[in-house]
Amino acid sequence: MAHLDITVPMRWGDLDAYGHVNNVAMLSLLEEARIRAFWDAPPEQVALGAEVAPTALPTFSGENAPHTVVASHRVEYARELGFRRDGVLVRVWISRLGGASMSIDYVVLTHDDPDATAPYATARTVIVLVDAVTGRPTRLDGDVRDALAAYVDPPLRFRD
Amino acid sequence: MAHLDITVPMRWGDLDAYGHVNNVAMLSLLEEARIRAFWDAPPEQVALGAEVAPTALPTFSGENAPHTVVASHRVEYARELGFRRDGVLVRVWISRLGGASMSIDYVVLTHDDPDATAPYATARTVIVLVDAVTGRPTRLDGDVRDALAAYVDPPLRFRD
Amino acid sequence: MAHLDITVPMRWGDLDAYGHVNNVAMLSLLEEARIRAFWDAPPEQVALGAEVAPTALPTFSGENAPHTVVASHRVEYARELGFRRDGVLVRVWISRLGGASMSIDYVVLTHDDPDATAPYATARTVIVLVDAVTGRPTRLDGDVRDALAAYVDPPLRFRD
Amino acid sequence: MAHLDITVPMRWGDLDAYGHVNNVAMLSLLEEARIRAFWDAPPEQVALGAEVAPTALPTFSGENAPHTVVASHRVEYARELGFRRDGVLVRVWISRLGGASMSIDYVVLTHDDPDATAPYATARTVIVLVDAVTGRPTRLDGDVRDALAAYVDPPLRFRD
Numbered sequence: 001m002a003h004l005d006i007t008v009p010m011r012w013g014d015l016d017a018y019g020h021v022n023n024v025a026m027l028s029l030l031e032e033a034r035i036r037a038f039w040d041a042p043p044e045q046v047a048l049g050a051e052v053a054p055t056a057l058p059t060f061s062g063e064n065a066p067h068t069v070v071a072s073h074r075v076e077y078a079r080e081l082g083f084r085r086d087g088v089l090v091r092v093w094i095s096r097l098g099g100a101s102m103s104i105d106y107v108v109l110t111h112d113d114p115d116a117t118a119p120y121a122t123a124r125t126v127i128v129l130v131d132a133v134t135g136r137p138t139r140l141d142g143d144v145r146d147a148l149a150a151y152v153d154p155p156l157r158f159r160d
Numbered sequence: 161m162a163h164l165d166i167t168v169p170m171r172w173g174d175l176d177a178y179g180h181v182n183n184v185a186m187l188s189l190l191e192e193a194r195i196r197a198f199w200d201a202p203p204e205q206v207a208l209g210a211e212v213a214p215t216a217l218p219t220f221s222g223e224n225a226p227h228t229v230v231a232s233h234r235v236e237y238a239r240e241l242g243f244r245r246d247g248v249l250v251r252v253w254i255s256r257l258g259g260a261s262m263s264i265d266y267v268v269l270t271h272d273d274p275d276a277t278a279p280y281a282t283a284r285t286v287i288v289l290v291d292a293v294t295g296r297p298t299r300l301d302g303d304v305r306d307a308l309a310a311y312v313d314p315p316l317r318f319r320d
Numbered sequence: 321m322a323h324l325d326i327t328v329p330m331r332w333g334d335l336d337a338y339g340h341v342n343n344v345a346m347l348s349l350l351e352e353a354r355i356r357a358f359w360d361a362p363p364e365q366v367a368l369g370a371e372v373a374p375t376a377l378p379t380f381s382g383e384n385a386p387h388t389v390v391a392s393h394r395v396e397y398a399r400e401l402g403f404r405r406d407g408v409l410v411r412v413w414i415s416r417l418g419g420a421s422m423s424i425d426y427v428v429l430t431h432d433d434p435d436a437t438a439p440y441a442t443a444r445t446v447i448v449l450v451d452a453v454t455g456r457p458t459r460l461d462g463d464v465r466d467a468l469a470a471y472v473d474p475p476l477r478f479r480d
Numbered sequence: 481m482a483h484l485d486i487t488v489p490m491r492w493g494d495l496d497a498y499g500h501v502n503n504v505a506m507l508s509l510l511e512e513a514r515i516r517a518f519w520d521a522p523p524e525q526v527a528l529g530a531e532v533a534p535t536a537l538p539t540f541s542g543e544n545a546p547h548t549v550v551a552s553h554r555v556e557y558a559r560e561l562g563f564r565r566d567g568v569l570v571r572v573w574i575s576r577l578g579g580a581s582m583s584i585d586y587v588v589l590t591h592d593d594p595d596a597t598a599p600y601a602t603a604r605t606v607i608v609l610v611d612a613v614t615g616r617p618t619r620l621d622g623d624v625r626d627a628l629a630a631y632v633d634p635p636l637r638f639r640d
Binding site for chain 4: 235236237263320
């Protein structure tokens with residue numbers, strides 16, 4: 001149905017000795033995009049200026065909230081990315097919505113290419129919700145599923 | 161005369177196994193505050209949404225700009241800092257303005273304590289400007305000095 | 321034919337707020353395994369104690385050596401990994417040897433499980449050799465291919 | 481009386497866009513030196529190849545061991561440090577042994593300069609032992625003090 005466009009601030013320390021965003025640091029940028037897109041911020045931090053996550057999923061925060069475990073990553077690097085004070089623009093959506101897990105797809109862009117004609121990277125993360133105490137997979141409940149369903153879009157095709 | 165209050169986004173990866181911002185990661189947050197306060201962003205990135213550095217120092221960017229070398233850090237940690245979606249609030253000023261170097265002082269706060277009643281950390285970084293080709297210290301020119309002078313304030317007192 | 325078993329030291333900073341090796345930090349461990357397995361160390365550093373890479377590929381070092389660009393990663397996480405003072409044991413081999421690129425597969429173990437009964441993670445990195453000046457893919461020459469061929473083994477099967 | 485010489489492996493990711501060990505990454509190298517010098521490794525990990533910390537302090541490990549909190553850092557950078565496959569050589573000693581805290585001083589060298597004629601950096605970390613449950617400072621007991629006393633040496637003089 002729709003994707004989310006999340007701006008993620010870069011850090012100078014994300015660059016490696018070639019002067020480009022390091023391949024490992026790219027995963028940190030994706031992690032931030034994921035958090036900003038799908039994790040609720042505590043209300044008292046929103047009151048102080050934290051951005052509200054577009055999905056505003058209440059189950060992702062609070063004392064008894066399930067933990068989110070990263071099950072896998074795929075990432076393909078297409079172009080070198082230098083230091084950007086305007087951050088990266090990460091297009092993010094859900095490419096598979098399972099019972100206790102979901103796949104999140106990403107296209108890494110910059111703000112001068114919002115049409116994604118030349119992405120820097122494409123990626124997918126599979127996350128699993130687990131109970132914070134037992135560590136067992138825990139199902140996404142109905143309201144959360146409904147909210148997430150608005151961000152389901154077809155999966156990326158990977159090259160390798 | 162004045163300090164700058166810079167909001168620096170936190171990353172989940174800044175936390176360590178104790179669930180607090182790691183002492184090493186704190187230095188990354190200070191680096192970002194320093195860049196946002198005193199380093200010009202390229203105009204094309206400002207046009208795309210990059211924040212304008214308050215000091216707008218033209219000499220800090222561009223092809224022939226001097227490199228900035230970190231000569232030293234001091235940092236004292238006062239309190240544990242958890243994950244904040246509203247980022248940290250870094251109060252930053254120049255505590256010594258030398259010929260080719262300057263000392264930058266910082267107080268690390270959060271947005272619910274803008275009066276700095278209980279800082280998380282206090283720190284100082286000494287930076288030296290060096291010529292990008294020769295690596296030798298290079299003097300701050302008059303216009304830059306004048307712009308920087310607006311942010312000179314008395315130095316912090318350190319505990320240790 | 322054969323794989324390589326590379327011990328990679330862990331850092332306390334690899335742990336995240338859950339007390340486990342962070343999913344992003346795991347990629348740093350793989351990077352170190354890759355360097356220790358396939359990148360020649362300068363002779364003067366070997367004389368001072370640097371380990372000799374098993375493949376001892378001369379083309380990977382020196383002034384005119386091709387750059388190595390990471391084209392893609394896949395990683396699947398199977399189990400949580402705590403802090404290990406004995407490091408991780410990364411089993412690494414070449415799962416595809418192309419003209420200017422190769423796929424490196426990894427199984428992340430610890431020293432108490434050298435038989436890989438319960439890996440912590442499995443992964444694959446595709447690297448491309450590019451000319452340091454032109455940035456274009458550059459072919460692996462005959463001697464290097466022959467040396468690398470000794471470490472070709474069948475590819476991993478991924479779950480996702 | 482004596483210092484300890486600890487070899488700390490470098491990671492390629494420690495380098496920044498200038499091709500040198502980043503000023504923040506240097507703090508990670510010091511953290512590793514500190515752990516290798518003064519923190520006991522679990523016996524089962526020693527059996528698997530973990531190095532025994534020279535001080536072999538039993539109180540630093542185990543379920544009820546006090547936490548170690550970093551109270552402050554000072555670091556002065558003297559020279560640029562490139563990628564070293566033989567790691568860095570960190571000379572480390574205790575420059576002040578207090579009731580519940582101690583100062584650790586470091587000189588960062590490479591193996592071709594064991595006489596410290598041209599250190600890359602000098603630094604000091606103040607750590608405090610705190611009770612894992614109450615978070616309150618906890619005194620170093622007699623045996624530990626005696627073991628640590630062997631590594632007390634005069635403090636560094638800092639430039640800034």
